[in-house]
Amino acid sequence: MRTGKTGRRPGRSGSRERILEAARQRFADHGYDGASIRAIAADADVDPALIHHYFGPKQRLFVAAVELPIDGRDIAPLLSSGPREETGERFARFFLSIWEDPRPRASLSGMLRSAITDAGAAAMIRELLLVRILGPAVAALGVGDPELRVTLLGSQVIGLALLRYVLVVEPLASASLDTVVGAFAPTFQRYLVEPLGP
Amino acid sequence: MRTGKTGRRPGRSGSRERILEAARQRFADHGYDGASIRAIAADADVDPALIHHYFGPKQRLFVAAVELPIDGRDIAPLLSSGPREETGERFARFFLSIWEDPRPRASLSGMLRSAITDAGAAAMIRELLLVRILGPAVAALGVGDPELRVTLLGSQVIGLALLRYVLVVEPLASASLDTVVGAFAPTFQRYLVEPLGP
Numbered sequence: 077m078r079t080g081k082t083g084r085r086p087g088r089s090g091s092r093e094r095i096l097e098a099a100r101q102r103f104a105d106h107g108y109d110g111a112s113i114r115a116i117a118a119d120a121d122v123d124p125a126l127i128h129h130y131f132g133p134k135q136r137l138f139v140a141a142v143e144l145p146i147d148g149r150d151i152a153p154l155l156s157s158g159p160r161e162e163t164g165e166r167f168a169r170f171f172l173s174i175w176e177d178p179r180p181r182a183s184l185s186g187m188l189r190s191a192i193t194d195a196g197a198a199a200m201i202r203e204l205l206l207v208r209i210l211g212p213a214v215a216a217l218g219v220g221d222p223e224l225r226v227t228l229l230g231s232q233v234i235g236l237a238l239l240r241y242v243l244v245v246e247p248l249a250s251a252s253l254d255t256v257v258g259a260f261a262p263t264f265q266r267y268l269v270e271p272l273g274p
Numbered sequence: 275m276r277t278g279k280t281g282r283r284p285g286r287s288g289s290r291e292r293i294l295e296a297a298r299q300r301f302a303d304h305g306y307d308g309a310s311i312r313a314i315a316a317d318a319d320v321d322p323a324l325i326h327h328y329f330g331p332k333q334r335l336f337v338a339a340v341e342l343p344i345d346g347r348d349i350a351p352l353l354s355s356g357p358r359e360e361t362g363e364r365f366a367r368f369f370l371s372i373w374e375d376p377r378p379r380a381s382l383s384g385m386l387r388s389a390i391t392d393a394g395a396a397a398m399i400r401e402l403l404l405v406r407i408l409g410p411a412v413a414a415l416g417v418g419d420p421e422l423r424v425t426l427l428g429s430q431v432i433g434l435a436l437l438r439y440v441l442v443v444e445p446l447a448s449a450s451l452d453t454v455v456g457a458f459a460p461t462f463q464r465y466l467v468e469p470l471g472p
Contacts, residue, residue, distance in 0.1 A: 192387055192440065198441050202441070223445050224445050224449065227443050227445065231430065231433035232429065232433050234437070235428070235429035235430050236429045236433070238429070239432065247421050247422050248426070251422065259426055272456060272457050
């Protein structure tokens with residue numbers, strides 16, 4: 077896994093990057109509770125104290141390790157640019173482009189498993205996904221009920237990720253990208269910009 | 275919890291019912307892996323061997339314990355009766371009526387947590403939710419792509435349950451039933467009976 081081919085942050089590929097890589101793998105494989113600092117330190121070939129020095133407590137390491145390749149500040153302009161009636165499709169393609177990439181998928185799967193079994197991780201996921209990522213993007217659209225919309229969007233995003241990528245339920249797991257976009261874009265479109273009544 | 279007020283199966287409220295009640299509670303509190311047969315037996319005040327006698331291996335006990343108050347044979351006529359354009363709303367109200375009831379909610383929450391952290395439980399949930407419950411209901415509607423529709427429906431159903439009932443994310447968790455029905459009924463309507471293209 078540590079091939080150094082990701083090309084991110086060249087020149088900082090020392091112990092800090094090794095710790096993050098080891099943490100991502102541990103959180104993905106064992107969930108939040110099951111990933112011990114000691115094991116991560118061993119995987120990264122560093123002293124556990126160095127992890128604390130760089131990241132502080134485990135929660136901070138977790139947030140750093142599962143950092144998405146893109147954050148809310150990038151989603152907002154993506155959603156706001158282009159035809160309003162295609163907002164849902166843009167969101168669907170953006171969301172799928174992240175999960176189709178094996179590296180974030182592994183982190184995100186671990187994050188999702190942790191969130192569902194660990195209250196502390198759940199709070200962090202709420203913070204990360206709903207407040208930091210989706211919140212600003214939905215707010216930038218200037219529609220009513222932004223907080224409710226964020227949770228509606230989150231419910232479909234998480235359900236889709238769970239069934240397609242984490243639990244690998246067929247035929248959704250093997251459906252083509254276009255099929256998945258076609259199926260979910262109208263849902264995202266409604267949650268993002270259309271009236272929410274029945 | 276064992277008040278005997280549920281009124282189900284009067285006259286069979288002996289050790290079998292006590293085992294199921296204890297199992298429901300353990301699975302809800304500790305997930306599939308964390309709920310040991312020994313602990314369930316202790317809670318139910320029976321010998322562990324009796325649990326095996328009644329239910330066989332843990333998997334069978336789990337399926338028996340989380341049994342929904344209603345099954346696919348009941349959902350199918352509910353969805354098929356009444357105006358076609360209100361199918362999604364009927365499904366939304368039915369789904370919510372189950373989760374708003376604290377007893378199935380506890381079982382289902384435990385089931386969902388188990389499904390996400392345990393591969394064996396995940397397979398059982400797929401079988402229970404998608405094949406036995408939602409599968410026959412969607413098939414009875416006679417629309418195209420029933421298998422894909424079941425997974426679309428499942429993704430939104432699971433995401434809604436997770437955010438509103440398991441992770442208790444606001445403002446979705448405190449939203450009124452009518453707000454939730456209004457928000458999700460059109461989604462269910464599309465996944466159940468409308469064309470799936472973009």
